[in-house]
Amino acid sequence: MASYVFMKILESAPQRYDMGINLISFGQGRRMQQEIVEEYVHKSNQVLEIGCGTGTLAISCAKKGASVVAFDKSSQMLAIAERKVREHNLIEKIQLEEMGAIEMEKAFNDNTFDRIVSTLVFSELYADEQKYVLSQAYRILRPNGLIIIADEVKPRSSWKRIVHSSIRIPLALITYLFTQTSTKALEDIKGPMTNAGFKIIRERRSFIDSFALFVGQKE
Amino acid sequence: MKFKEILRTFFGTFFRLMPLSVEPGVRIFGNPHKNSPVFVTANFDLTVKRLTQYLKNQDCYLLVAPTNGINVWCAARGSNFTAHSVISVVKTSSINEKVAHRTLILPQLSAPGIDVKLVKRETGWDCKFGPVYAQDIPEYVADGLEKTDKMRRVRWPFTDRIDVGIGISTTFLIFILIIIGFFLKDWLAEVIVLGWGLVFLMYGLHPFIPGKSGWRKILFLEILIVIGVIYFTFPAIDQTKYIQNLFLIAMGLILIIGIDFDGATPLQKSQFDLILDKIGIQKLGNIKFGSRSKIVNSEIVLDQSKCTKCGMCYDICPKGVFEMVEEHKKMLNKYPEKCVTCEACVSQCFTGALTLRV
Known part of the structure; x- marks a missing residue:
């Protein structure tokens, strides 16, 4: 009982993903990615990106000299990412894989990566999935390696919540109608990160508290 | 809690083009045992609610897979219901310990999106495609998980037509109401009555409107309207032109409601891309009608x-x-x-x- 139009529109949604993310996050999505690259990614790092979408963050990491493995579950997103990687001449630096986050156990060996980065992905995962991904991330990170999660969060104070939802709800509707892209706020991620064994070394919030960057270290 | 569910059902019913997700994971029906069937579905709120109606008297497990809150067929076509969704729910739901067999029963309409070999490789589970409609599941289970031809085919009965009609038209109609509210306030009540009335008429009578394809049906309706306008104009029945204006509004509404009258049904291909391509609109932003019209053909x-x-x-x-x-x-x-x-x-x-x- 589906509308065929809707199916067709959804099929081409990945092409509008970047636009949608920028709209709905007031450009915060991109700002956070720049911050991750500037502060946490170094030359010769082995970086894994969970849920790379159209590859923007992977490309910035590779430009800084890191070797990147990036995966996403959407083949259409990856097709766009692949084109962008080719345009930037970074084919040797970035390895793109089509897989879901829940398939990490067979794909990567223990102690492989220096950095695991993931933006606007954990909020899309359900509690059980987050637990799985964090435990896998812990396993495949090298000792002292960092996991950097940037995502949309719910503001902590109630007045900020009110201000935030009054802008966000109409914006989310419009963004979804035009780009079929939506995001949701991450609930508690520090708890699951700590449970997986990570030590939270930094938490930074921005934009009326609605975006946050969490950095965890494997001890 | 109850009120929230009623609100969600209302939203899901009238704003079908917006996703509405429920928590994925395993749901248990009746008293399942080690050999009870394991069904899989999408995590669209209405999908799970409607499926529950037909599973509540069964002994089985239901795995609600993460599909971004989108229904089975749309999600399967739009890369939201894929092998990754199935793998995720199998691996995180501990269904492995609950049953002795390893066969998932997927909704038939998920077939366009799911790579069953990948599911097998990652989880060890085999996939089997069940009936198209949830209402056929009790019979399917009673027959020992065998499908009849009737269970394999999409249908277009009256209830589904009304359901789809209001589900996809309401969003558009509300947009129109907002515009009318700004510029033609006096006509608001008329547009509301005509708008939803036409949705019921056009979808309710869909198979009986003359014309093989959707756009021919729309053309037929528009011609009826033109005849109506002429009929009411020449004898000068209504000097205020009120009725003529109603006809003109109806004309516009029919076009909007029926903009993809084929694509709204599960029976025919959408002609939307094709028509836009033909009239020279090859793309709007990133949506390319030109290349998609080739797929229609x-x-x-x-x-x-x-x-x-x-x-x-x-x-x-x-x-x-x-x-x-x-x-x-x-x-x-x-x-x-x-x-x-x-x-x-x-x-x-x-x-x-x-x-x-x-």
Whole structure:
């Protein structure tokens, strides 16, 4: 009982993903990615990106000299990412894989990566999935390696919540109608990160508290 | 809690184009045992609620897979219901310990999106495609998980027509109401009554409106309206032109409600891309109508030399395009004109014998 139009529109949604993310996050999505690259990614790092979408963050990491493995579950997103990687001449630096986050156990060996980065992905995962991904991330990170999660969060104070939802709800509707892209706020991620064994070394919030960057270290 | 669910059902029913997700994971019905069937579905709120109606008297497990809050068919076509969704729910739900068998029953309409080999490789589970409609599940279980042809086909009964009609038209109508509210306030009540009235009439009477394809049906309705306008204009029945204006509003509303009258049904291919392409609109931003109109015109090709006569395409085609010819042990692409290019057969064909010729 589906509308065929809707199916067709959804099929081409990945092409509008970047636009949608920028709209709905007031450009915060991109700002956070720049911050991750500037502060946490170094030359010769082995970086894994969970849920790379159209590859923007992977490309910035590779430009800084890191070797990147990036995966996403959407083949259409990856097709766009692949084109962008080719345009930037970074084919040797970035390895793109089509897989879901829940398939990490067979794909990567223990102690492989220096950095695991993931933006606007954990909020899309359900509690059980987050637990799985964090435990896998812990396993495949090298000792002292960092996991950097940037995502949309719910503001902590109630007045900020009110201000935030009054802008966000109409914006989310419009963004979804035009780009079929939506995001949701991450609930508690520090708890699951700590449970997986990570030590939270930094938490930074921005934009009326609605975006946050969490950095965890494997001890 | 109850009120919240009523609100969610209301939203899901009237704003079908917006996703509405529920928590994925395992749901238990009745008193299932080690050999009870395991069904899989999408995590769209209405989908899970409606499915629950038909599973509540069964002993079974239901795995609600993460599909971004989108219904089965749309999610399967739009890369939201894929092998990754199934793998995720199998791995995180501990279903492995609950049953002794390893067979998932997926909704038939998920076939376009799911790579069953990948599910098998990652989880060890086999996939089987169940009936198209949840209402057929009790009969399907009673028959020992065997499908009849009736269970394989999409239907278009009155209740579904009204359901789809209000589900996809309400969003558009509300947009129109907002515009009318700004510029033509006096006509607001008329537009509300005409708008929803036309949705009920057009979808309710859909099979009976003359015209083979959707746009011919719309053309027929528009001609009726023109006749109406002429009828009410020349004898000068209404000097205030009120009725003429009503007809003109109806004319616009019919076009908007019926903008993709074929695509709104599960029976025909959408002509939306094709028409836009023909009138010269090849793309709007990133949506390319030109290239997609080629897919509308494409057809499924069956390479007999690769075909192993496994019957998968017959099993999952929602339109009954294929037929197994017993005496020649041959699969035939017998009714190609029925095909809606959902590509279920192309993605499930194990040997690559089926392809889409653009």
